Amino acid sequence: MIRIFHNTSYHFLKHWRMAAILTAAFIAAGLATYAITGGPNYSIEFTGGTLMQVQFKSKPDVAVLRSTLDVAGITGAEIQQFGTELDYTIRARDEKQVEAQAAGAEGISNKIKATLTAKYGAGEVTVVRSEAVGPKVGGELRSGAINAMIIASLLTLLYLAIRFDWRFGLSAVLSTAHDILVTMAFIKLLHVEVSLTVVAAILTLLGYSANDTIIIFDRVRENLRKTRKGESLAELLDRSINETLPRSIMTHATVLAATLALLLVAGEVIRPFAVVMTFGVFVATFSSIYVAGPILMYIEGRYPRAASEAQSRAIRSGATDVPPTTPPRTRGTDRVASR
Numbered sequence: 001m002i003r004i005f006h007n008t009s010y011h012f013l014k015h016w017r018m019a020a021i022l023t024a025a026f027i028a029a030g031l032a033t034y035a036i037t038g039g040p041n042y043s044i045e046f047t048g049g050t051l052m053q054v055q056f057k058s059k060p061d062v063a064v065l066r067s068t069l070d071v072a073g074i075t076g077a078e079i080q081q082f083g084t085e086l087d088y089t090i091r092a093r094d095e096k097q098v099e100a101q102a103a104g105a106e107g108i109s110n111k112i113k114a115t116l117t118a119k120y121g122a123g124e125v126t127v128v129r130s131e132a133v134g135p136k137v138g139g140e141l142r143s144g145a146i147n148a149m150i151i152a153s154l155l156t157l158l159y160l161a162i163r164f165d166w167r168f169g170l171s172a173v174l175s176t177a178h179d180i181l182v183t184m185a186f187i188k189l190l191h192v193e194v195s196l197t198v199v200a201a202i203l204t205l206l207g208y209s210a211n212d213t214i215i216i217f218d219r220v221r222e223n224l225r226k227t228r229k230g231e232s233l234a235e236l237l238d239r240s241i242n243e244t245l246p247r248s249i250m251t252h253a254t255v256l257a258a259t260l261a262l263l264l265v266a267g268e269v270i271r272p273f274a275v276v277m278t279f280g281v282f283v284a285t286f287s288s289i290y291v292a293g294p295i296l297m298y299i300e301g302r303y304p305r306a307a308s309e310a311q312s313r314a315i316r317s318g319a320t321d322v323p324p325t326t327p328p329r330t331r332g333t334d335r336v337a338s339r
C-alpha cells in the first residue's frame with residue numbers, strides 16, 4: 001500500500017489567524033457583490049420562466065436574434081452560447097410571460113420556435129430541449145432547497161453532539177456554515193447560475209465537509225484519552241490532523257479527480273455541479289483544519305472540560321497558538337483535559 005505524508009509534523013494551526021483573515025475577506029467580497037448586484041442568479045427552476053436550447057445550422061448574429069425575439073414580444077430574453085458556436089440557450093423571464101407559462105407552459109416555447117423558424121427558415125433551427133416552470137412551482141422549489149440545507153445542518157449538529165460532545169458538534173456546524181457562506185460567495189463572484197443541480201452540489205458539499213471534519217475530530221477524541229504531558233489543545237489538534245493526513249490526501253485527490261473529469265468532459269448541463277464540487281473539495285479541506293479547529297479551541301477555552309486532579313498537576317502553562325479569547329498562561333484552561 002502506498003503511504004504518503006506518513007509521520008508528518010506540520011504546524012497547521014500556527015497559521016490560523018492568516019487563514020481567518022483570508023476567508024473573511026473572501027466572504028466579505030461575496031457579500032459586497034450581493035449587496036451591489038442583487039441576489040443569486042437563479043435558474044428558471046426557482047424564478048419561473050421558459051428555457052430553450054436551440055441549435056442553428058449556421059452561426060447566428062446574437063444581436064439579430066435578440067431583436068427578433070423583442071419584435072415578437074418576447075422581451076428581456078437571455079441568450080447564451082451553450083457549448084459550440086451553433087448551440088444557444090434562450091431564457092424568457094418576463095413577469096407577464098411567466099404568468100402566461102403558469103397557465104400554459106407550452107405557449108411561450110411554441111412562440112419562440114415559430115419566431116425563429118419564420119426568421120431563419122424551416123429546418124435551420126432545431127429545438128434540442130425546452131423547459132417551463134410557473135412562478136408558484138419556482139417559489140416552492142426555492143423554499144424547499146433552503147429547508148433542505150437547514151435540515152441537513154441541524155441533523156449534522158445532532159449527530160455530532162451525540163457521537164462526540166456538544167463542543168465538537170457546535171464547532172463542526174459552524175464550520176459547515178462557513179462552507180455555505182464561502183460557496184455562495186464563490187457562486188456569486190463567478191456568476192454561476194443557481195439551479196437544482198447547484199443545490200444538489202451544495203448539499204453534497206455539506207456531507208463531504210462534515211465527514212472530513214468528523215475524521216479529524218474522531219482522532220482528536222482518541223488522542224484526548226492519551227494526552228501527552230504538557231501538550232496544548234492546539235498541539236493535540238495538529239497531531240490529530242497530521243495522523244489523518246494520509247487518508248485525507250487520498251480521499252481529496254480521488255474526489256477531485258472525479259469532479260475535474262465532470263468539469264472537463266461531462267457537458268454544459270452538469271458543469272455547474274462540477275464547478276461547485278471542485279471548489280468544495282478545497283473549501284472542505286480548508287474548513288476542517290483552519291475553521292473547525294480554531295473554533296473548537298475557542299469553545300474549549302471558554303467552556304473547558306473538568307480535568308482530573310492528577311492531570312491538573314501535570315498540566316503546564318505556556319500555550320501560544322490558541323485564539324486570543326483563550327486566557328494565555330492560565331493553569332487548566334489552555335491545556336487538554338480528559339473526558
